[in-house]
Amino acid sequence: MNDKLKNHYEGRAAIIKAMAHPTRLFIIDELEKGERCVNDLTVMIGSDMSTVSKHLSIMKNAGILGDRREGTTIYYSLKVPCILNFFGCINEVIFSNARISGELVDSCKSKV
Amino acid sequence: MNDKLKNHYEGRAAIIKAMAHPTRLFIIDELEKGERCVNDLTVMIGSDMSTVSKHLSIMKNAGILGDRREGTTIYYSLKVPCILNFFGCINEVIFSNARISGELVDSCKSKV
DNA sequence: GTTGTATTTGGCTAAATTGGCAATTAAGGA
DNA sequence: TCCTTAATTGCCAATTTAGCCAAATACAAC
Numbered sequence: 684m685n686d687k688l689k690n691h692y693e694g695r696a697a698i699i700k701a702m703a704h705p706t707r708l709f710i711i712d713e714l715e716k717g718e719r720c721v722n723d724l725t726v727m728i729g730s731d732m733s734t735v736s737k738h739l740s741i742m743k744n745a746g747i748l749g750d751r752r753e754g755t756t757i758y759y760s761l762k763v764p765c766i767l768n769f770f771g772c773i774n775e776v777i778f779s780n781a782r783i784s785g786e787l788v789d790s791c792k793s794k795v
Numbered sequence: 796m797n798d799k800l801k802n803h804y805e806g807r808a809a810i811i812k813a814m815a816h817p818t819r820l821f822i823i824d825e826l827e828k829g830e831r832c833v834n835d836l837t838v839m840i841g842s843d844m845s846t847v848s849k850h851l852s853i854m855k856n857a858g859i860l861g862d863r864r865e866g867t868t869i870y871y872s873l874k875v876p877c878i879l880n881f882f883g884c885i886n887e888v889i890f891s892n893a894r895i896s897g898e899l900v901d902s903c904k905s906k907v
Numbered sequence: 908g909t910t911g912t913a914t915t916t917g918g919c920t921a922a923a924t925t926g927g928c929a930a931t932t933a934a935g936g937a
Numbered sequence: 938t939c940c941t942t943a944a945t946t947g948c949c950a951a952t953t954t955a956g957c958c959a960a961a962t963a964c965a966a967c
Contacts (some may be wrong), residue, residue: 684821684840692817692820692821693817695817695820695885696815696816696817696820698885698888699811699814699820699885700812700815700816702811702815703808703811703812703814703815704808704812704925705801705804705805705807705808706804707808708807708811709800720943720944721943721944721945722942722943728796729796730926731926731927731928732943732944732945733926733927733928733929733944733946734925734927736945737926737945738925740945745888746888746889746891746895747888752933752934754934754935754942754943755933755934755941755942755943755944756942756943756944757945762888763884763887765883765884766884766888768880768881769811769880769881770807772880772881773810775875776810776857776858776859776874776875777806779858779874779875780858816954816955832913833913833914833915834912834913834914842957843956845914845915845956845957845958845959846956846957849915849916849955849956850955864963866913866965867911867912867913867914867963867964867965868912868913868914868964869914869915
């Protein structure tokens with residue numbers, strides 16, 4: 684791998700890394716519904732506001748989120764909605780994993 | 796966030812995390828072209844074979860890759876090709892980031 | 908069984924990530 | 938100005954991750 688190729692993949696990895704955290708995935712899902720302020724998200728998530736703020740700034744720096752100030756409140760929003768397409772594929776992976784480990788059978792019992 | 800929701804997002808984050816590394820993105824791109832053995836990938840990547848092997852096992856455990864043995868050689872392949880759809884969106888993010896920082900202007904000068 | 912090739916695993920250190928708390932900044936209202 | 942609410946930043950400890958080396962495993966050929 685030469686330097687140019689390395690940069691190419693490092694830039695892409697940085698964006699994916701910004702999504703690779705359960706809390707941040709929750710935030711992305713929530714922002715799909717509309718913009719939210721830090722406090723609202725903090726209540727939903729249930730951890731310290733500083734923690735949530737840091738998660739938001741990680742995604743903002745990666746270019747995934749945008750923010751807008753209104754008085755003392757800052758509203759975050761999804762800047763690149765195509766991110767949501769990821770989840771369909773992630774579901775496929777999870778489905779495929781479950782099929783192999785047999786979990787699917789259990790989780791489907793109620794439907795049988 | 797209750798436990799069920801937490802598990803939901805943790806499972807998804809684990810899969811995304813398995814992709815959130817430049818070397819692993821390179822491997823995914825390479826496997827799109829067809830299955831590859833550890834040695835081939837090691838030569839292309841240029842790091843220790845043990846390092847590449849670990850990257851592969853991380854993605855295999857996440858359910859992204861499959862492997863197949865042929866004698867002493869193990870061929871890895873992309874198990875869930877929809878993963879490739881990610882890259883189009885990642886490009887959008889990168890494009891959007893570049894537009895803001897002005898890098899796009901520079902990188903396009905040759906085309907003007 | 909021994910040798911050779913392909914791959915994985917264990918052990919180690921360095922670096923990055925996470926999350927809470929306290930302190931700070933930012934803006935609005937009394 | 939002072940107080941309140943909203944959010945960010947700095948600091949720190951705990952955990953996780955990355956990558957190299959050396960050792961171990963897996964399989965095939967002799």
